[in-house]
Amino acid sequence: MTDDRANPVDSQTQKPMPNNSNTDSSNTNSNSANNSVVNSSAAKPTSAPEPQIKKVDVAIAGVTYPIYCPVHEQEELHSAVSYINNYALDLKRDAPSLSQESLLVLCCLNLYEKIHTNQRNEEDRLQQSKQSEALINKIMKDAHSIL
Template identity: 85%
Template sequence: MTDDQSKFIEKQPKNPQIKDNQAQSTGLQSQPTNKMTKNPEPQIKKVDIAIAGVTYPIFCPVHEQEELLSAVSYINNYALELKRDAPSLSQESILVLCCLNLYEKIDANKRSEEDRLQQNKQSEALLNKIMKDAQSVL
Protein backbone atom coordinates (compact mmCIF):
# COMPACT_ATOMS: atom_id res chain seq x y z
CA MET A 1 0.00 0.00 0.00
CA THR A 2 3.05 2.24 0.12
CA ASP A 3 5.03 3.94 -2.59
CA ASP A 4 8.04 1.75 -1.74
CA GLN A 5 6.02 -1.34 -2.55
CA SER A 6 4.87 0.11 -5.85
CA LYS A 7 8.47 0.91 -6.81
CA PHE A 8 9.45 -2.67 -5.99
CA ILE A 9 6.73 -4.11 -8.15
CA GLU A 10 7.37 -1.71 -11.02
CA LYS A 11 11.12 -2.46 -11.02
CA GLN A 12 10.69 -6.19 -11.60
CA PRO A 13 12.09 -7.27 -15.00
CA LYS A 14 9.45 -7.17 -17.70
CA ASN A 15 10.95 -10.04 -19.68
CA PRO A 16 12.92 -12.48 -17.52
CA GLN A 17 13.99 -14.48 -20.61
CA ILE A 18 16.11 -11.58 -21.82
CA LYS A 19 18.05 -11.61 -18.55
CA ASP A 20 18.63 -15.39 -18.85
CA ASN A 21 19.67 -15.09 -22.51
CA GLN A 22 22.13 -12.33 -21.66
CA ALA A 23 23.59 -14.45 -18.87
CA GLN A 24 24.01 -17.41 -21.23
CA SER A 25 25.65 -15.32 -23.96
CA THR A 26 28.18 -13.91 -21.47
CA GLY A 27 28.92 -17.33 -20.03
CA LEU A 28 27.26 -16.49 -16.71
CA GLN A 29 24.59 -18.78 -15.50
CA SER A 30 21.81 -17.49 -13.32
CA GLN A 31 21.08 -19.49 -10.24
CA PRO A 32 17.56 -20.74 -9.75
CA THR A 33 15.54 -18.80 -7.23
CA ASN A 34 14.14 -20.62 -4.26
CA LYS A 35 10.41 -19.94 -4.34
CA MET A 36 9.80 -21.75 -1.07
CA THR A 37 11.00 -19.48 1.72
CA LYS A 38 10.33 -19.63 5.42
CA ASN A 39 8.59 -16.25 5.48
CA PRO A 40 6.70 -15.84 2.21
CA GLU A 41 6.28 -12.28 1.01
CA PRO A 42 2.72 -10.99 1.27
CA GLN A 43 0.99 -10.96 -2.07
CA ILE A 44 0.59 -7.41 -3.32
CA LYS A 45 -2.27 -6.42 -5.56
CA LYS A 46 -2.86 -3.20 -7.48
CA VAL A 47 -6.22 -1.76 -6.48
CA ASP A 48 -7.71 1.25 -8.24
CA ILE A 49 -9.58 3.36 -5.70
CA ALA A 50 -11.78 6.39 -6.40
CA ILE A 51 -12.10 9.31 -4.02
CA ALA A 52 -14.33 12.24 -5.00
CA GLY A 53 -14.26 11.20 -8.64
CA VAL A 54 -10.49 10.80 -8.96
CA THR A 55 -8.97 7.32 -9.36
CA TYR A 56 -5.73 6.43 -7.60
CA PRO A 57 -3.74 3.20 -8.10
CA ILE A 58 -2.76 1.69 -4.75
CA PHE A 59 -0.55 -1.34 -4.15
CA CYS A 60 -2.01 -3.23 -1.24
CA PRO A 61 -1.35 -6.58 0.45
CA VAL A 62 -4.14 -8.93 -0.59
CA HIS A 63 -5.14 -9.61 3.03
CA GLU A 64 -5.65 -5.84 3.61
CA GLN A 65 -7.75 -5.19 0.52
CA GLU A 66 -11.11 -5.41 2.30
CA GLU A 67 -9.95 -2.97 4.98
CA LEU A 68 -8.63 -0.60 2.28
CA LEU A 69 -11.95 -0.64 0.45
CA SER A 70 -13.79 0.08 3.70
CA ALA A 71 -11.50 3.06 4.36
CA VAL A 72 -11.98 4.28 0.78
CA SER A 73 -15.75 4.13 1.19
CA TYR A 74 -15.61 6.19 4.40
CA ILE A 75 -13.20 8.76 2.97
CA ASN A 76 -15.04 8.99 -0.36
CA ASN A 77 -18.36 9.67 1.37
CA TYR A 78 -16.79 12.40 3.48
CA ALA A 79 -15.00 13.91 0.45
CA LEU A 80 -18.22 13.93 -1.57
CA GLU A 81 -20.00 15.75 1.28
CA LEU A 82 -17.24 18.37 1.29
CA LYS A 83 -17.43 18.68 -2.49
CA ARG A 84 -21.22 19.11 -2.30
CA ASP A 85 -20.91 21.79 0.40
CA ALA A 86 -18.02 23.62 -1.31
CA PRO A 87 -17.91 22.72 -5.00
CA SER A 88 -15.08 25.16 -5.71
CA LEU A 89 -12.60 23.28 -3.47
CA SER A 90 -9.74 21.61 -5.30
CA GLN A 91 -9.17 17.86 -4.95
CA GLU A 92 -6.07 18.62 -2.90
CA SER A 93 -8.04 20.84 -0.48
CA ILE A 94 -10.72 18.19 -0.13
CA LEU A 95 -8.12 15.54 0.74
CA VAL A 96 -6.38 17.88 3.22
CA LEU A 97 -9.70 18.53 4.97
CA CYS A 98 -10.38 14.77 5.04
CA CYS A 99 -6.99 14.17 6.65
CA LEU A 100 -7.56 16.88 9.25
CA ASN A 101 -11.00 15.49 10.05
CA LEU A 102 -9.66 11.96 10.43
CA TYR A 103 -6.86 13.18 12.69
CA GLU A 104 -9.40 15.03 14.84
CA LYS A 105 -11.45 11.83 15.21
CA ILE A 106 -8.38 9.72 16.01
CA ASP A 107 -7.21 12.25 18.60
CA ALA A 108 -10.67 12.46 20.19
CA ASN A 109 -10.80 8.64 20.46
CA LYS A 110 -7.32 8.60 21.98
CA ARG A 111 -8.30 11.20 24.59
CA SER A 112 -11.53 9.31 25.35
CA GLU A 113 -9.56 6.10 25.87
CA GLU A 114 -7.09 7.88 28.18
CA ASP A 115 -10.02 9.34 30.13
CA ARG A 116 -11.62 5.89 30.45
CA LEU A 117 -8.35 4.40 31.70
CA GLN A 118 -8.00 7.18 34.27
CA GLN A 119 -11.60 6.68 35.42
CA ASN A 120 -11.01 2.92 35.71
CA LYS A 121 -7.93 3.53 37.89
CA GLN A 122 -9.88 5.92 40.11
CA SER A 123 -12.78 3.45 40.39
CA GLU A 124 -10.41 0.62 41.24
CA ALA A 125 -8.66 2.72 43.91
CA LEU A 126 -12.01 3.69 45.43
CA LEU A 127 -13.23 0.09 45.38
CA ASN A 128 -10.00 -1.08 47.08
CA LYS A 129 -10.44 1.60 49.79
CA ILE A 130 -14.05 0.57 50.38
CA MET A 131 -13.02 -3.11 50.63
CA LYS A 132 -10.27 -2.26 53.16
CA ASP A 133 -12.71 -0.18 55.21
CA ALA A 134 -15.30 -2.99 55.08
CA GLN A 135 -12.70 -5.58 56.20
CA SER A 136 -11.62 -3.41 59.14
CA VAL A 137 -15.24 -3.12 60.30
CA LEU A 138 -15.76 -6.88 60.13
Protein backbone atom coordinates in the same frame (compact mmCIF):
# COMPACT_ATOMS: atom_id res chain seq x y z
CA MET B 1 -1.52 -0.47 2.33
CA THR B 2 0.93 1.37 0.22
CA ASP B 3 0.73 4.07 -2.37
CA ASP B 4 1.43 3.92 -6.07
CA ARG B 5 5.13 4.63 -5.56
CA ALA B 6 5.72 1.07 -4.35
CA ASN B 7 6.29 -1.37 -7.17
CA PRO B 8 5.60 -4.98 -6.21
CA VAL B 9 7.52 -6.28 -9.19
CA ASP B 10 10.69 -4.43 -8.17
CA SER B 11 10.45 -5.60 -4.56
CA GLN B 12 10.09 -9.23 -5.60
CA THR B 13 12.80 -9.24 -8.29
CA GLN B 14 16.04 -10.71 -7.04
CA LYS B 15 19.48 -10.53 -8.55
CA PRO B 16 21.48 -13.74 -8.82
CA MET B 17 23.45 -14.45 -5.67
CA PRO B 18 27.22 -14.91 -6.04
CA ASN B 19 28.55 -18.26 -4.93
CA ASN B 20 32.11 -18.15 -3.65
CA SER B 21 32.53 -21.93 -3.35
CA ASN B 22 34.31 -23.70 -6.14
CA THR B 23 32.62 -27.10 -6.48
CA ASP B 24 33.73 -27.88 -10.06
CA SER B 25 37.44 -28.71 -10.27
CA SER B 26 37.43 -28.30 -14.07
CA ASN B 27 37.03 -24.53 -13.77
CA THR B 28 40.28 -22.68 -14.43
CA ASN B 29 41.41 -19.11 -14.17
CA SER B 30 40.13 -18.45 -17.69
CA ASN B 31 36.63 -19.16 -16.38
CA SER B 32 37.10 -17.25 -13.11
CA ALA B 33 34.71 -14.49 -14.22
CA ASN B 34 32.02 -17.13 -14.70
CA ASN B 35 32.73 -18.73 -11.32
CA SER B 36 31.48 -15.77 -9.34
CA VAL B 37 27.86 -16.04 -10.55
CA VAL B 38 25.98 -19.32 -10.17
CA ASN B 39 22.51 -20.16 -11.45
CA SER B 40 20.11 -18.10 -9.31
CA SER B 41 17.77 -21.06 -8.84
CA ALA B 42 20.46 -22.82 -6.82
CA ALA B 43 20.96 -19.91 -4.41
CA LYS B 44 17.48 -18.92 -3.24
CA PRO B 45 17.14 -17.08 0.05
CA THR B 46 15.32 -18.93 2.82
CA SER B 47 13.36 -15.94 4.13
CA ALA B 48 9.60 -15.86 4.69
CA PRO B 49 7.58 -15.40 1.50
CA GLU B 50 6.64 -11.81 0.73
CA PRO B 51 2.94 -11.00 0.95
CA GLN B 52 1.13 -11.01 -2.36
CA ILE B 53 0.62 -7.41 -3.49
CA LYS B 54 -2.16 -6.34 -5.83
CA LYS B 55 -2.80 -3.03 -7.55
CA VAL B 56 -6.23 -1.70 -6.59
CA ASP B 57 -7.80 1.37 -8.18
CA VAL B 58 -9.75 3.36 -5.61
CA ALA B 59 -11.97 6.38 -6.22
CA ILE B 60 -12.20 9.24 -3.75
CA ALA B 61 -14.38 12.24 -4.59
CA GLY B 62 -14.48 11.29 -8.25
CA VAL B 63 -10.73 10.81 -8.75
CA THR B 64 -9.21 7.35 -9.15
CA TYR B 65 -5.93 6.51 -7.42
CA PRO B 66 -3.84 3.35 -7.93
CA ILE B 67 -2.92 1.76 -4.60
CA TYR B 68 -0.66 -1.27 -4.09
CA CYS B 69 -2.13 -3.30 -1.28
CA PRO B 70 -1.42 -6.72 0.25
CA VAL B 71 -4.18 -9.08 -0.83
CA HIS B 72 -5.18 -9.82 2.78
CA GLU B 73 -5.78 -6.09 3.42
CA GLN B 74 -8.04 -5.42 0.42
CA GLU B 75 -11.30 -5.65 2.37
CA GLU B 76 -9.99 -3.16 4.94
CA LEU B 77 -8.80 -0.87 2.13
CA HIS B 78 -12.25 -0.89 0.50
CA SER B 79 -13.86 -0.11 3.84
CA ALA B 80 -11.47 2.81 4.41
CA VAL B 81 -12.01 4.12 0.87
CA SER B 82 -15.77 3.99 1.32
CA TYR B 83 -15.58 5.94 4.60
CA ILE B 84 -13.11 8.52 3.25
CA ASN B 85 -15.01 8.91 -0.03
CA ASN B 86 -18.28 9.60 1.81
CA TYR B 87 -16.50 12.03 4.13
CA ALA B 88 -14.83 13.84 1.21
CA LEU B 89 -18.12 14.06 -0.72
CA ASP B 90 -19.82 15.58 2.36
CA LEU B 91 -17.05 18.19 2.55
CA LYS B 92 -17.34 18.85 -1.19
CA ARG B 93 -21.09 19.47 -0.81
CA ASP B 94 -20.34 22.07 1.86
CA ALA B 95 -17.49 23.67 -0.12
CA PRO B 96 -17.97 22.89 -3.83
CA SER B 97 -15.26 25.32 -4.98
CA LEU B 98 -12.42 23.43 -3.22
CA SER B 99 -9.80 21.85 -5.45
CA GLN B 100 -9.27 18.10 -5.13
CA GLU B 101 -5.99 18.68 -3.31
CA SER B 102 -7.55 21.16 -0.85
CA LEU B 103 -10.50 18.83 -0.34
CA LEU B 104 -8.19 15.92 0.54
CA VAL B 105 -6.08 18.09 2.85
CA LEU B 106 -9.20 19.28 4.67
CA CYS B 107 -10.46 15.70 4.81
CA CYS B 108 -7.15 14.52 6.33
CA LEU B 109 -7.13 17.30 8.90
CA ASN B 110 -10.73 16.59 9.94
CA LEU B 111 -10.13 12.85 10.14
CA TYR B 112 -6.97 13.42 12.19
CA GLU B 113 -9.00 15.56 14.58
CA LYS B 114 -11.53 12.72 14.95
CA ILE B 115 -8.76 10.18 15.59
CA HIS B 116 -7.06 12.45 18.11
CA THR B 117 -10.37 13.10 19.93
CA ASN B 118 -11.05 9.35 20.09
CA GLN B 119 -7.56 8.72 21.48
CA ARG B 120 -8.03 11.39 24.17
CA ASN B 121 -11.44 9.94 25.05
CA GLU B 122 -9.92 6.46 25.34
CA GLU B 123 -7.17 7.81 27.61
CA ASP B 124 -9.82 9.55 29.74
CA ARG B 125 -11.83 6.30 29.98
CA LEU B 126 -8.73 4.38 31.04
CA GLN B 127 -7.93 6.98 33.70
CA GLN B 128 -11.52 6.90 35.00
CA SER B 129 -11.41 3.10 35.05
CA LYS B 130 -8.20 3.16 37.12
CA GLN B 131 -9.72 5.69 39.53
CA SER B 132 -12.88 3.59 39.85
CA GLU B 133 -10.86 0.46 40.50
CA ALA B 134 -8.76 2.26 43.14
CA LEU B 135 -11.94 3.55 44.83
CA ILE B 136 -13.53 0.09 44.84
CA ASN B 137 -10.34 -1.41 46.30
CA LYS B 138 -10.31 1.26 49.03
CA ILE B 139 -13.99 0.61 49.85
CA MET B 140 -13.33 -3.16 49.99
CA LYS B 141 -10.31 -2.64 52.24
CA ASP B 142 -12.31 -0.33 54.55
CA ALA B 143 -15.21 -2.80 54.64
CA HIS B 144 -12.87 -5.68 55.58
CA SER B 145 -11.27 -3.62 58.33
CA ILE B 146 -14.72 -2.92 59.86
CA LEU B 147 -15.73 -6.57 59.82
